[in-house]
Amino acid sequence: MGSVLVDQTFSVEQQLDDVDHRMERNHWVLNSPEPPAPWQELLRCIRNTVFPPDQQNKGNRKRVCSFLEALFPILKWGRNYKASKFRNDLMAGLTLASLSIPQSIGYANLANLDPQYGLYTSVIPPLIYAVMGSSRELAIGPVAVVSLLLSSLVQKIVDPVADPVAYRNQVLTVTFFAGIFQAVFGCFRLGFFVDFLSHAAIVGFMAGAAIVIGLQQLKGLLGINHFTTKTDVVSVLKSLFKSIHQPWYPLNIVLGCSFLIFLLFTRFIGRRNKKLFWLPAIAPLISVILSTLIVYLTKADKHGVKIVKHVKGGLNPSSAHQLQLTGPHVAQAAKTGLISAVIALTEAIAVGRSFATIKGYHLDGNTEMVAMGFMNVVGSLTSCYVATGSFSRTAVNFSSGCQTVVSNIVMAITVLVSLLLFTKLLYFTPMAILASIILSALPGLIDINAAYHIWKVDKLDFLACLGAFLGVLFASVEIGLLVAVTISFAKILLNSIRPGIEALGRLPRTDIFCETGQYPMAIEVPGILVIRINSGLLCFANANFVRERIMRWVTEENDGIEGNAKGRVVQVVLLDLSNVMNVDTSGIHALEELQRKLFLHGIELAIANPKWQVIHKLKLAKFVDKIGGDKVYLSVAEAVDGSLGSKVASALSSC
Template identity: 30%
Template sequence: MTLSTYLPILTWGQAYNRSAFSNDLVAALIVTIMLIPQSLAYALLAGLPPEAGLYASIAPIILYAIFGTSRALAVGPVAVVSLMTAAALSNIVEQGTMGYAVAALSLAALSGVILLAMGLFRLGFVANFLSHPVIAGFITASGIIIAASQLKHILGIDAHGHNLLELVISIIQHLPEVNWITAIIGFVATAFLFWVRKGLKPLLQSLGFGAGLTGVLVKTGPVFVVVATTLAVWLFNLNDVGVKIVGDVPQSLPPLTLPSFSPALLSQLLLPAFLISIIGFVESISVAQTLAAKKRQRIDPDQELIGLGAANIGASLTGGFPVTGGFSRSVVNFDAGAETPAAGAFTAVGLAIAALALTPLIYFLPKATLAATIIVAVLSLVDFSILKRSWGYSKADFAAVLATILATLALGVEVGVSAGVGLSILLHLYKSSKPHIAEVGQVPGTEHYRNILRHDVKTDPNVVTLRVDESLYFANARYLEDKIQTRVAGDKAIRHVILQCSAINEIDLSALESLEAINERLREMDVKLHLSEVKGPVMDRLQKQHFLSDLTGNVYLSQFEAARSVAAS
């Protein structure tokens, strides 16, 4: 591998020109405006000071620009990972303490090391163990929990809980303490942000605004809410009547920080860090591949792991918390015309300027506004249609999705994502443990063989041909044994069994032993076992064992040849 494999910046940097620079600069400006309130809001969701959101959006973006392969992915705090951060840390350290901030740094560092190691050892395939329906169910449930967790800021009350039931009970118990001015700000901000998403674009177009300007104004809707509510609190001194505000935010660049190296703390954070790494990678790679496909670009999943790992390590060294590629900001970055990862670096510069110069302006920013920003962002992730689609397509997938949603809502995000991982693996094992095995016959006038239950085909009463539509391994080997035993034992006329292996890509040792057992049982019944259409790599491994020499029948290049040969015998 060349150096550019691990440093993609060397590839796109060589072709960088003035046109790409201007497009990246415009995209960076738009994304920076969007990211300022969003970063503050996600820090709030993670249980950290608002400036941590800005810090987590500077160094990580620059590091991803150097090591990542996506031209449009925007890295930083995202809703689900921020919620998982809060869920992991609140069980270990009290929120608001110095220990909590250090634990957040340690969680980011651990996540970075895990991602980096997975990338260096080419383990990107691990994310494939999470099925898309299960991920959709987890994100839907997480979106509901996130929205519910922000209601306390909307209402100006104290409420806590690690799952939906605890949150709802806590909110109901504290309803008498509602600060109505805060509630008005929160509900108006939420309603306006929802309207911006749906109603602002048609209004601006009807007033004659161009498509480009309309798009920019719609994407910067949260900034209008931030400015308006901040001015309202400042003008009317609403913080004196109980409206909670952001308050002092340090005017500084991200500080140099170090995570804790305490074995006790790191051992407690190891599982949450692994889950955050997997979920963050799945979300990030999904967005990156979707956007890359639109421009026929290529994403390297293993290099993406390295890029995200470097970003998280950078966050741990600069006062941040775990980060990943965000859907909304990446789409905005792409739509705004970003051509290279340099757009991310320019965004980091914009956020650094904001951290230095603009933080005094958000002193009076109400937390209810940040909560409204989070609620509107995460409710777009809630998708109950996955239940309907999975029910109509696969009852097993439906059960996995429903179980993931219920586990997340009832027991919290850590249990939910753990259940999702476990269910994805169990679902795969369940489906592959009972592979589709079709009895096939010859389509008249052709050399093709198809399922006897679906097509009008010719069969020989002395011959049974079974097509196994799955690789054979320890979980399904006995299932094949039982299928063949049942089929042959019930038909005394059978003299030949042909296994059509066209769909078999792998036969592990357990499956090989099952094939040996099948061969011996059929020998005792005076029935010969034959194989057809065995793939080269599978054949190479079979030839290293004595199975082929003990085979009662033969191995044929095609199913047509096998059927013709045994019929003539």
């Protein structure tokens, strides 16, 4: 008998001790310090932008050195650069140049610019990036998608046929604005702007752009004189059918298709045998040399074969005086520059991170943005248009065994030597070869496997992918981007307006509470309805939905309607706020309305695990006083135990 009394006394003391500890932890939640004010957060963000946290405790000299090394990574890795690495970088750079020269000329033609501007863009930007960039494999230069983007957007401002000089000046101005935006994104850690284009949107955009680019190359492949400047597939096909009645020369088709087959065959060989990776890399240069010799020796240009003709050589001329920073088209140039900046950054960072992952190092996105911003600003002053990282050339650079960005320097110097010495040899290069080189690079932009994977995993993501694809294909490049971004934002809004609200139950033999839908073995606590709000923000957009959904749930539980035959009576509604990062006044008002309605039904409201900003605002709004400080808990398990033991505690305290 005595042992029973001892056990009961010990049990009572343990329960009282648990209550004391729980109340202490309640005080931890309620008495947490005030979170930083918005202006303090802004100042901290600016301070971390200029001097990252790992540099703030260093001396001034070390801090300056760290800042310079972050801005110019070459100062850090250059100290340990060895001759063995240079041998690899030299071979990679020469291989890269053999692919870059013909591609640069072709992409300049795609952008409606003279051939030399593509070569200029393969000289200065790679040199700037080699000093400021952090990727070891990324190959810098003009790319097909950005060239098409500039062609489609800038020609709406200035007609490249009617006024080619004004068109070129506008492209240089757009390049300047693109560089400014990219640098600003990097300096102020605004890389999230690039994330507006999701992976799914990029997959669809690239595929649509590849088809449009391919159709545009029919002009060079068929030797057509008059062709549409629009980029949608309907306009291109109409122009193609109309050109059938115009004079055209089959030699262009024979020459272009022959070398296109050769290029695709070398690519197939390179994929089958990894040791022959260099073959598809030098195939474009071989095609240019052979086709130029054929045209020169056979005088094919006299029989209708379209040729490049004059390519201006020499160093990059200054173009600072050509920038149009005043006038009626500045706003349009800035808008085009912003779109170009986002597309160029998205492609470059995606490609750079892919190869950085293979090599096992981290690629700093903000450093990349600053580097690309500076290289495009300097490029716009030296007759270059928007440059970025190329997937095809980066893959060649990687396969060639590059060790550092010195391969970009070797490539740029090789292109510069070609500009100084060999541009006259490009006079007889047929346009059909440039078209075939671009066409051979397009299959890499269409990733059917990625689209199928997106369809399997997330149907809404696939809708964004499909929207971007169809928008680019049947409307324009900017419409395709707009459709993709709109669908992505609609997905975010849908998740925000209708957040998940799940009932929780305790897993057997644990204090862990999980969603009963995902874990059917989880046991609901009698008399307590535990609900988790799966939204990062309880705000005006979803507050009323959350309140009404909870009240409907309580009514269903108490009435025992179809689907809940138990008809258990709810005495406490416990809100798990662990996923709610912040709350606004509409959210607080909804919680107050919920508490008032539950009180009228004789039901208590409690909250568990509120985040820093949430509990601070609930205290300021006096909501904690309304529900009682003892109804705010550190965890769901403590809240359930506290609600179940409240009657026991009150009974013991009255004894």
